[in-house]
Amino acid sequence: MDVIFCFVIAGNAAVIKYEEKAPKQAFQNGSGALYLKPLVPRAHAHLLKTPPKDMLLSPKFSLSTIHVRLTAKGLLRNLRLPSGLRKSTVIFHTVEKGRQKNPRSLCIQTQTAPDVLSSERALELAQCKTKCENQSRVILHLKQLLSSGNTKSEALTVVIQHLLSEREEALKQHKNLSQELVNLRGELVDASSTCEKLEKARNDLQTAYEGFIQKLNQQHQTDRTELENQLKEFYMVEYKKLRDIYSEEAEKYKTQLQEQLDNLNAAHETTKLEIEASHSEKVELLKKTYETSLSGKEIKKSHEKEKKLLENLLNEKQESLEKQVNNLKSENDALNEKLKSEEQKRISREKANSKNPQVMYLEQELESLKAVLEIKNEKLHQQDMKLMTMERLVDKNTALVDKLKRFQQENEELKARMDKHMTISRQLSIEQAALQESLEKESTVNKRLSMENEELLWKLHNGDLCSLTRSPTSSAIPFQSPRNSGSFSSPSISPR
Incomplete structure (x- = not known):
């Protein structure tokens, strides 16, 4: 419808x-x-x-x-x-x-x-439809072109406005820069005039400065000569004082060091003798104790090894001390040779510079002071080395004393162990004697039982019935002996 x-x-x-x-x-x-x-x-x-x-x-x-x-x-x-x-x-x-x-x-x-339409109307309707569709497409295309044209025109207007604004800004900047150039030119003129004035003032100051420097150089030379003379006089006085003081101090240090060395050597020898005596006594005591003990041979071997090690250590220390003494002697010889060479050089210099006696005197005193200072420094260094060696020896002695104390403690512990072993061996010997007695008793009981068994067997073979009635009563008493022997032997086995 x-x-x-x-x-x-x-x-x-x-x-x-x-x-x-x-x-x-x-x-x-x-x-x-x-x-x-x-x-x-x-x-x-x-x-x-x-x-x-x-x-x-x-x-x-x-x-x-x-x-x-x-x-x-x-x-x-x-x-x-x-x-x-x-x-x-x-x-x-x-x-x-x-x-x-x-x-x-x-x-x-x-x-x-x-009911039936003509074919012409249908064709016309179809043509109209196609035309309408084509026209609608054309209209849509035109709309798209218009929209694109509008967007392009808007973009062009935006670009033109931007360029105009940039042009206005550039013109403003050009005006500002031109004004700045004018100002800078005026400043350059002022700066050039001030530079010329400053150059003139600098030249005047330079001339005044050169004259002032010449005056100062003359005053400095005069002051320098005066100070040199004063210093030479003061140096001579101080040199004499220092030489006397150094000689006194050197003698004091020598005496003190010799006393310290003598005391240390005496203390070392006394401690060494005491240690050797105590060690020999302990060795003899240990020998006696170890000879009586069961395991004395092994302990003797270990003790002998330790003794050899200690002897080797003592020998090595003695050798090291001898080497140090030899080194010190060689250093002393080298120092003496240096002193001789310096004296020869000094004599040669005195001969060469005999024309100026004052200069020679000052140089000789300087060289002598230098030599004295070097000798004292070397002596102080040697004394420091000796003190270091003595401190090392003292440390080694303390270490040896500590080792001896340890060995003494170990020996005491070994003695305590030996005492324990002796007590245990005595207990074991007592237990062995008790066991032997119990074994002898058991052997006697076993012999009795064997005899009784033989008698019983003989009676069984012979057919004596009366003896069978008597045998249990007689055999009841000896059969209790193994129980008693077992009860007696049981406590002796427990210590094991």
């Missing part, structure tokens, strides 16, 4: 064709329900006013004429089609504005056509 709506809104006519597939005759709208009149089946809609072909291509056929507002209470905006209706074609007509039409000229025309 076909339904045709015809509206005239704002000077435009519209025809909308719907086809019905379901038998529903009414549908809901946003404002209310619309009831359609039933038409003859298979009826087709035709246009009230077919627009000419030139109208679509005319200039009046623009976007403003095509755009149709459907504002009649939202009739077509909120139109809800039923499930049986299908939208087929929508055609818009343009009406001249000069004509006056009533707003109530909405008419719904339904015409009943014959």
Whole structure:
């Protein structure tokens, strides 16, 4: 069933064709329900006013004429089609504005056509549809071109505005720079004038400075000669004082060091003799104790090894001390040779510089002071070395004393162990004697039992029944002896 709506809104006519597939005759709208009149089946809609072909291509056929507002209470905006209706074609007509039409000229025309339409009408409709589609495509393309042209023109305007603003800024900067150039030129003129003035002042100051420096050099030379003379006199006095002081101190240090060396040697010898005496006594005591002990041989061997090691250590220390003494002697000889060579050099210098007695005297005194200082430094160094060696020897002696104390403690521990072993051996000997006695008793009991068994066997072979009745009474007493022997021997085994 076909339904045709015809509206005239704002000077435009519209025809909308719907086809019905379901038998529903009414549908809901946003404002209310619309009831359609039933038409003859298979009826087709035709246009009230077919627009000419030139109208679509005319200039009046623009976007403003095509755009149709459907504002009649939202009739077509909120139109809800039923499930049986299908939208087929929508055609818009343009009406001249000069004509006056009533707003109530909405008419719904339904015409009943014959059952068979002519083929020409169908072809014309198809051609119109294709033309409309082509024109809509052309319009869309034109819209796109317009939008792109608008965007390009807007971009060009933005670029031109930006360039104009940059040009204005550049002009402002040019003006500012020109003003700065003028100011800088004036400053350059002022600076050049000030530089010339400063150069003149510098030349004047330089001349005054050179004259002042000459005066200062003359004063400095005079002061220098006076100070040299004063220093020479002061040096001579101080040199004599220092020489006397150094000689006294050197003698004091020599006496002190000799006393210390003598005391250390005496103390070392006394400690050595005491250690050797105590060591010999301890060795003899250990020999006596180890000879009586069972494991004395092994302990003797270990003690002899330790003794040999200690003797080797003592020999090595003695050799090292002898080497140190030889080194010190060689150093003394070298120092004496150096002193002799320095004296020869001094004599040769005195002969060469005999023309200037004052200079020679000063040089001799300087050389003698240097030699004395070197000798004292060497002596102090030697004394420090000797003190270091003595400290090392003292440390070694303390280490040896500690070792001896350790050995003494070990010997005491070994003595305690030996005493324990002796007590244990005595206990074992007592237990062995008790065991031997118990074994002898058991052997006697076993002999008695063997004799009784032999008697019983002989009686059994002979068939004496009376002896059988007597034998249990007689054998009851000796059979208790193994129990007693076992009870006696059990405590003796427990110490093992």
